[in-house]
Amino acid sequence: MATHLTSNHATPGLIDHSISITQPSDLDAVETLKAVQGIIGTYLANGTTGGRSRIPTPESSAIPKRLEVDKRKVDDMNGYQAQIVREAADLLSEAVLTSSPGKDIDEVSGQQQTDIKAVESEPTSNIAQAPLNTQNMATDQLDRGARNSAATNTSSGADRMESHGVGTRKLNGDSKANGINTKASPPSSTPQPNQDLLDLTANIAHSISQIATDDAARIKPVTDTLELATALRPPGDTIMGWFANMSVISAVRLFMHWGAFDIIPSSKGDSITYAGLAARVNADEGLIARVASMLTSSNILLHHPTSPTHPAPSLSHTPTSLLLISGQPMSAMFSLMYNHVAAVSTVLPSYFDTYGRTEPLGPAHIPTSYLAGRPEEDFFSLLKKDEPALRNFGLAMRMTSKRVPVTGVYDMTGVLRAAAAGRETVWVDVGGGDGHTAKEFLREYPGLSAGQCVVQDMEEVVEAAREQGDEVLEGVRWVGMDFFKEAPVEGALVYYLRHIIRDYSDPVATTILRNISHAMYPDSRVLISEQLNPDMASTPGPLPLYAAFKDFSMLSIGGKERSLEQFAALADAAGLRVSGVFRHAATAHAVVELALKGAGVGV
Numbered sequence: 001m002a003t004h005l006t007s008n009h010a011t012p013g014l015i016d017h018s019i020s021i022t023q024p025s026d027l028d029a030v031e032t033l034k035a036v037q038g039i040i041g042t043y044l045a046n047g048t049t050g051g052r053s054r055i056p057t058p059e060s061s062a063i064p065k066r067l068e069v070d071k072r073k074v075d076d077m078n079g080y081q082a083q084i085v086r087e088a089a090d091l092l093s094e095a096v097l098t099s100s101p102g103k104d105i106d107e108v109s110g111q112q113q114t115d116i117k118a119v120e121s122e123p124t125s126n127i128a129q130a131p132l133n134t135q136n137m138a139t140d141q142l143d144r145g146a147r148n149s150a151a152t153n154t155s156s157g158a159d160r161m162e163s164h165g166v167g168t169r170k171l172n173g174d175s176k177a178n179g180i181n182t183k184a185s186p187p188s189s190t191p192q193p194n195q196d197l198l199d200l201t202a203n204i205a206h207s208i209s210q211i212a213t214d215d216a217a218r219i220k221p222v223t224d225t226l227e228l229a230t231a232l233r234p235p236g237d238t239i240m241g242w243f244a245n246m247s248v249i250s251a252v253r254l255f256m257h258w259g260a261f262d263i264i265p266s267s268k269g270d271s272i273t274y275a276g277l278a279a280r281v282n283a284d285e286g287l288i289a290r291v292a293s294m295l296t297s298s299n300i301l302l303h304h305p306t307s308p309t310h311p312a313p314s315l316s317h318t319p320t321s322l323l324l325i326s327g328q329p330m331s332a333m334f335s336l337m338y339n340h341v342a343a344v345s346t347v348l349p350s351y352f353d354t355y356g357r358t359e360p361l362g363p364a365h366i367p368t369s370y371l372a373g374r375p376e377e378d379f380f381s382l383l384k385k386d387e388p389a390l391r392n393f394g395l396a397m398r399m400t401s402k403r404v405p406v407t408g409v410y411d412m413t414g415v416l417r418a419a420a421a422g423r424e425t426v427w428v429d430v431g432g433g434d435g436h437t438a439k440e441f442l443r444e445y446p447g448l449s450a451g452q453c454v455v456q457d458m459e460e461v462v463e464a465a466r467e468q469g470d471e472v473l474e475g476v477r478w479v480g481m482d483f484f485k486e487a488p489v490e491g492a493l494v495y496y497l498r499h500i501i502r503d504y505s506d507p508v509a510t511t512i513l514r515n516i517s518h519a520m521y522p523d524s525r526v527l528i529s530e531q532l533n534p535d536m537a538s539t540p541g542p543l544p545l546y547a548a549f550k551d552f553s554m555l556s557i558g559g560k561e562r563s564l565e566q567f568a569a570l571a572d573a574a575g576l577r578v579s580g581v582f583r584h585a586a587t588a589h590a591v592v593e594l595a596l597k598g599a600g601v602g603v
């Protein structure tokens with residue numbers, strides 16, 4: 001993965017490094033989005049000229065009240081692309097024609113017009129290879145766009161059209177998202193496109209141009225696409241959608257519990273009859289059909305009616321259901337989320353009635369341990385006593401390294417310099433689990449040797465990891481410890497905490513950091529690698545939904561996601577200071593670097 005490191009000294013005294021990823025683009029998706037933009041662009045270009053409408057009147061239009069898809073462009077595409085373009089054009093034309101041009105538009109300086117040609121004429125490769133300052137600017141705008149646009153997730157589609165439309169975007173200064181020029185043009189009495197939706201489509205196209213094969217970079221366009229869908233969906237359907245989701249989750253849970261995903265043949269083209277599956281899981285065929293219906297309706301499994309190739313109704317896997325087969329990290333994560341978020345949600349009201357309406361302080365007396373009937377335990381001590389659950393947790397953590405970047409965020413120059421100079425202990429992975437993240441660093445940076453690395457975790461975890469005998473980790477020093485009580489390795493260059501601090505409340509997180517601070521040398525650094533929330537007080541609009549959900553789910557175990565200001569407060573309480581911030585462009589993930597207060601330049 002090629003990365004560019006840039007520094008942005010926006011906050012005095014704080015180094016803010018932003019990573020932009022230069023990757024090959026997903027051309028099919030980009031072309032599709034560009035075609036959608038082209039349609040919107042054509043509509044806009046025809047729609048207003050100096051205030052005079054050039055849109056054909058409904059009577060003279062061959063396809064009245066619909067955007068006319070450029071037939072030649074669609075014919076050039078493959079069937080799937082063409083279908084997406086037609087559907088998008090239909091959806092957008094509905095939104096365009098149903099959104100009210102009145103109040104919002106009058107409040108701003110006239111209808112804005114997106115100059116889509118600027119994007120269309122720029123080859124995708126140019127977008128990916130644009131000068132760094134341009135890329136970072138675009139990314140920054142995208143991030144702000146995501147935050148602003150996430151506002152709509154909490155309001156109904158109808159509210160959104162009225163209160164989060166053109167006017168809001170304009171007021172938030174977000175009308176030039178992604179470097180796409182917007183021009184003011186006089187208001188027109190003709191029904192006008194909703195600029196917010198057009199900006200969002202442009203955002204999506206831009207984000208897709210940045211993605212390659214890693215899941216992390218796909219999150220942004222997916223989130224924006226969901227927002228687009230939310231904006232276009234009638235409000236009642238949004239709520240009905242939640243009900244449907246609840247049933248999907250129940251059905252997935254049942255199929256996992258019955259081992260049904262494991263029994264459906266996983267090789268391409270293979271299927272199993274409903275009757276066959278029912279027999280294998282010892283269930284009634286009618287029951288299997290009803291549960292499976294939730295999964296086929298939501299495109300998790302594929303239904304095959306009776307046909308020459310399927311003598312009886314059958315089921316087969318999709319790429320999604322393959323991830324739910326036991327032993328897959330995503331399947332492990334589903335169990336984790338089900339047990340510690342979905343199931344815990346049923347006791348949250350009584351938990352807060354019992355403990356008071358305050359953030360859980362932890363590490364014990366958290367919603368998860370309350371549900372388990374052992375409130376005096378903390379999350380990990382509960383896990384330690386349940387061997388399958390502990391194994392499942394370790395497996396689930398592997399999934400997070402696929403979706404959230406491990407390497408490629410922090411600038412490793414100083415680390416590699418210290419490694420080359422022969423420093424005894426360069427890297428201590430605190431709460432490093434089975435060493436899967438240490439392994440990624442060792443693979444990515446051959447200059448760092450296993451003997452210079454330590455992986456610390458609870459005794460039980462370290463024992464199990466050692467037994468795995470992973471080749472890449474050979475030579476790594478494994479240390480069983482309790483980070484609430486100690487930091488047994490002194491003077492390492494880096495104390496790396498990935499997804500540790502977020503598991504705990506402020507007082508507990510401070511204890512962990514303070515213990516580490518006692519082991520640090522003046523040039524040592526703590527690296528906190530996790531989600532970095534925007535500051536709620538100064539950011540217009542709420543968190544992106546994905547970021548909010550991650551924070552809310554941490555509530556169950558007494559943890560939280562934090563902003564830079566919150567990390568700075570933690571650091572201060574632990575005798576440390578924030579010395580750098582390294583953001584990942586495609587996700588909300590970052591590495592926050594801490595140094596001892598008063599220590600000079602280090603890494």
Ligand SMILES: C[S@@+](CC[C@H](N)C(=O)[O-])C[C@H]1O[C@@H](n2cnc3c(N)ncnc32)[C@H](O)[C@@H]1O
Binds near residue numbers: 483
């Ligand atoms: C959320 S996981 C993160 C694992 C890994 N850093 C990653 O990013 O995948 C938290 C880790 O902290 C470890 N842990 C929990 N309590 C601990 C304690 N008191 N002392 C040391 N390690 C602990 C857990 O066993 C687990 O491996």
